Amino acid sequence: MSNGNEPSVRVKNDVSIIDVKGDVTSNTAGPIEDAYKQVTVAGSKKILLCFARDGYINSGGIAVLIGIVSESRKRGQVVRMTGLSAHFQKIFDMVGLTKYARIFPSEDAALLDF
């Protein structure tokens, strides 16, 4: 049975967009990592992570995202993020993740920057 909160993938131009719906925690790592693997197998070099603004993110989820960004660097992929609340933009900046994956105020702004 599918969970309506599972990530989904779409493509705009040459950018793979992963809509990360719902929670970002160690418990939801599997579907998020699967979505990343799916776009990587498809050969994508540009990846946009779109979060749900009211989603729940904890340090376990931050670790999942760090793992994805780490892997993307080895593969020559560029990762961007959008859809985060002001609070989690601050958190991601605090841990330093924005040094490796920039946050954009909107999907359109992120797509323009690739």
Place this chain on the structure above:
Amino acid sequence: MPTEKKLELHIPSILGFERVAMDFAGAVAKMMHFPEERIEDLKTAVVEACLNAIEHGNKLNSTTKVGITLTLHDSKLQVAVTDQGSGVGAVDTPSIDTKIEGETSPRGWGIFLIKNLVDEVQFETAPEGGNVVRMVIHLDN
């Protein structure tokens, strides 16, 4: 005369229940008229303290509990998170660079976030055993 009020919550050591503690602390901070940004800071700090208690203190043993005690003062809110485990020892400051390079685990952000999100924090061992994390946010900060 300053007054303080105490509220207590106990959650099982099961991942996901930290969200109950998060909402509990958030609701009290909202009632005390903390600014929205500070409420969100406190909620994340409480989440991280509870996750540490669940995973590292109580070792995900669902028969054990994590205690969350809120003490409301006129100008500050204290949140104490307790578990039934043994001490977890010193924790190194995490480095995003070594984690991105794969040299260290991508995990380990809990204590870092707590220290950077609240005004005061103390990590103690309770006399009767177990870890206690005491976090304080001030209304005038």
